Amino acid sequence: MNNNWNGFVGKAPAVTFANELGMIPFERLVIYAAEAGPEMVDRALSREPGSLTLEDFAVLLSPAAGERLEEMAQASRAVTVARFGRTMQMYAPLYLSNECLSSCTYCGFARALPIVRRTLSVAETKREAEHLLAHGFRSILLLTGEHEKATGVEFLEQHVRALASAVPQINLEVQVWSEAEYARLVAAGCEGVTIYQETYHPQTYARVHEAGRKRRYLWRLLGPERAARAGMRRLGIGALLGLHPQWRYDAVAVAAHTAFLQKHYWRSSISVSIPRMRPSESHFSPERPVSDRELTQYVCALRLFLPDVGLVASTREPAELRDGLFRVGITRTSAGSATEPGGYEEPDEAGEQFQIADERSVREVVEHLRGIGYEPVWEDWARPTEAAERMLVRNRLPA
Amino acid sequence: MDDPLKIADREFGSRLLVGTGKFGSHETMRDALFASGTEIVTVALRRVDLEATGGPDILEFVDAQRYLLLPNTSGAVDAEEAVRIAKLARSAGMPDWVKLEVTPDPRYLLPDPVETLSAAESLVDAGFTVLPYMGADPILAKRLEEVGCATVMPLGSWIGSNKGLRTRDALGIIIEQATVPVVVDAGLGAPSHAAEALEMGADAVLVNTAIAVAGDPVSMAGAFKKAVEAGREAFQAKLGPQRGEADASSPLTGFLDR
Numbered sequence: 001m002n003n004n005w006n007g008f009v010g011k012a013p014a015v016t017f018a019n020e021l022g023m024i025p026f027e028r029l030v031i032y033a034a035e036a037g038p039e040m041v042d043r044a045l046s047r048e049p050g051s052l053t054l055e056d057f058a059v060l061l062s063p064a065a066g067e068r069l070e071e072m073a074q075a076s077r078a079v080t081v082a083r084f085g086r087t088m089q090m091y092a093p094l095y096l097s098n099e100c101l102s103s104c105t106y107c108g109f110a111r112a113l114p115i116v117r118r119t120l121s122v123a124e125t126k127r128e129a130e131h132l133l134a135h136g137f138r139s140i141l142l143l144t145g146e147h148e149k150a151t152g153v154e155f156l157e158q159h160v161r162a163l164a165s166a167v168p169q170i171n172l173e174v175q176v177w178s179e180a181e182y183a184r185l186v187a188a189g190c191e192g193v194t195i196y197q198e199t200y201h202p203q204t205y206a207r208v209h210e211a212g213r214k215r216r217y218l219w220r221l222l223g224p225e226r227a228a229r230a231g232m233r234r235l236g237i238g239a240l241l242g243l244h245p246q247w248r249y250d251a252v253a254v255a256a257h258t259a260f261l262q263k264h265y266w267r268s269s270i271s272v273s274i275p276r277m278r279p280s281e282s283h284f285s286p287e288r289p290v291s292d293r294e295l296t297q298y299v300c301a302l303r304l305f306l307p308d309v310g311l312v313a314s315t316r317e318p319a320e321l322r323d324g325l326f327r328v329g330i331t332r333t334s335a336g337s338a339t340e341p342g343g344y345e346e347p348d349e350a351g352e353q354f355q356i357a358d359e360r361s362v363r364e365v366v367e368h369l370r371g372i373g374y375e376p377v378w379e380d381w382a383r384p385t386e387a388a389e390r391m392l393v394r395n396r397l398p399a
Numbered sequence: 400m401d402d403p404l405k406i407a408d409r410e411f412g413s414r415l416l417v418g419t420g421k422f423g424s425h426e427t428m429r430d431a432l433f434a435s436g437t438e439i440v441t442v443a444l445r446r447v448d449l450e451a452t453g454g455p456d457i458l459e460f461v462d463a464q465r466y467l468l469l470p471n472t473s474g475a476v477d478a479e480e481a482v483r484i485a486k487l488a489r490s491a492g493m494p495d496w497v498k499l500e501v502t503p504d505p506r507y508l509l510p511d512p513v514e515t516l517s518a519a520e521s522l523v524d525a526g527f528t529v530l531p532y533m534g535a536d537p538i539l540a541k542r543l544e545e546v547g548c549a550t551v552m553p554l555g556s557w558i559g560s561n562k563g564l565r566t567r568d569a570l571g572i573i574i575e576q577a578t579v580p581v582v583v584d585a586g587l588g589a590p591s592h593a594a595e596a597l598e599m600g601a602d603a604v605l606v607n608t609a610i611a612v613a614g615d616p617v618s619m620a621g622a623f624k625k626a627v628e629a630g631r632e633a634f635q636a637k638l639g640p641q642r643g644e645a646d647a648s649s650p651l652t653g654f655l656d657r
Binding site: 081082083084085086087233262266267268269308370373374375377379380 | 420421422423424425445446447474476503504505506507559561608611612
């Protein structure tokens with residue numbers, strides 16, 4: 001397959017999110033998000049969930065809406081429970097490598113940082129995966145830094161193939177690829193990709209991505225579309241809140257991006273992660289950190305705007321906040337995570353991407369979820385692969 | 400049993416089928432199934448821990464002696480995958496009955512009519528008893544019947560919406576024309592919706608979300624049981640005709656008799 005200039009196979013799509021992004025009236029929306037009055041909040045909250053406009057979404061990010069956060073949270077919870085039930089999908093990150101050629105000012109893997117670099121062999125990756133399987137996980141997110149050679153498509157194919165017979169659901173959070181390259185990863189057994197744009201604000205993006213392939217804003221922005229066209233069934237997106245001083249700008253962009261993907265790539269299931277800047281070796285400190293209350297408001301607004309989007313909370317956030325957010329609108333979460341390659345079987349040997357804040361064990365998180373009336377869902381494979389058939393062992397089912 | 404629901408070669412005392420998704424715990428699900436009086440329980444094969452190495456598995460909470468376990472193909476996006484899942488369930492020792500779901504769209508989980516018909520045909524050929532989830536399209540219902548499906552399962556509204564019988568008029572045609580049982584599946588949000596479906600002549604209903612996400616799922620399951628029984632009884636008792644307006648108290652043509 002041949003790629004054209006922006007990485008699509010064959011004819012480029014007539015409309016991409018790049019077109020749409022250019023038409024979003026950010027200036028006006030950010031003003032709404034900062035200065036909306038109570039009557040605008042009333043109007044946004046009176047709408048049926050799922051029928052809000054992007055303006056309404058921006059209004060729900062405002063301080064005026066923040067005064068009605070409890071009301072928003074109640075509505076968000078009701079919609080979430082109706083759509084997803086009292087269940088929580090569980091996944092675990094597995095870092096394959098912290099090698100990186102990009103220099104991103106906020107990241108613990110950035111090229112110039114003096115951390116211990118490590119790339120797992122296939123055998124080491126299998127050991128890490130066995131560790132996670134033994135803890136119950138069936139959905140694993142493989143992560144790497146951005147290093148074309150050390151962790152290129154062939155490397156990823158090998159590692160995905162090695163896990164495909166044992167892990168029902170494999171997702172990737174790695175550098176972005178062309179449509180043809182994504183198709184190879186789909187064929188290897190990967191079903192989903194997560195691509196954070198980090199910030200949708202082009203100038204901020206250029207400022208924090210100092211060097212390396214990740215500097216290419218548009219290439220990254222269209223990554224989810226290329227992945228969807230290649231057959232990836234699950235797309236995860238998100239902004240790293242705190243990179244751009246106006247977090248509401250990125251919040252609006254994430255909401256618009258999600259709505260675009262749902263409409264144009266309707267076969268893929270879309271989820272949104274809500275990461276905030278965490279301490280790392282990079283010592284980046286946000287000019288304007290996002291508060292717990294603002295993060296919660298963001299979750300509620302996303303849920304009311306997009307009732308059926310998956311919302312993901314990782315162990316970046318502290319236990320108490322995560323526990324609160326689980327009841328408000330989160331549908332997918334990790335637990336007991338390590339953010340360095342080899343970190344499950346051999347912790348503390350290599351540099352980590354960021355410090356985790358929720359240090360509870362898997363068991364503790366699961367017990368908490370059960371305690372608040374949620375059933376953790378581990379097994380939810382989407383594609384009936386040969387691997388799934390091979391996993392079918394022993395006559396354990398009732399005849 | 401009086402007035403059994405007959406599907407293929409089996410008879411069932413209950414006209415309420417129940418799904419197993421979205422419950423807050425397996426224990427609540429088990430108790431709700433019991434309270435519903437159901438005899439047919441559908442389980443997503445993708446939620447079953449085939450390897451049986453993890454924690455408690457959903458199947459441990461569904462008594463295979465009490466219920467017909469109806470594996471469903473949820474997660475399948477085309478005919479090929481649906482057929483594969485059904486065969487996987489059968490080789491796992493589950494019954495060769497299958498609730499066919501082919502839903503390429505992850506948001507509304509609407510059934511793909513083209514792929515559903517194609518999968519139904521293959522599965523009937525492979526010896527399965529096929530219960531297909533479908534849009535409320537009367538012609539599609541006839542086509543599914545013709546390829547040998549044991550029921551048709553048109554949606555009342557989309558899965559999980561709890562909106563009730565938004566497709567009522569089309570359901571009326573499907574019920575009128577059907578030669579296999581019509582099971583209204585999806586969108587029933589309240590016992591009154593289930594009663595309404597049975598009153599209009601549907602043979603059965605399938606309910607999941609409305610029970611699973613209720614404040615008290617076990618009580619709600621009991622409420623659906625009663626509603627389904629009441630709806631069926633009302634259908635058999637034959638409802639009185641509906642009238643748009645009251646009759647004029649004095650006949651308009653009375654003057655002719657004077």
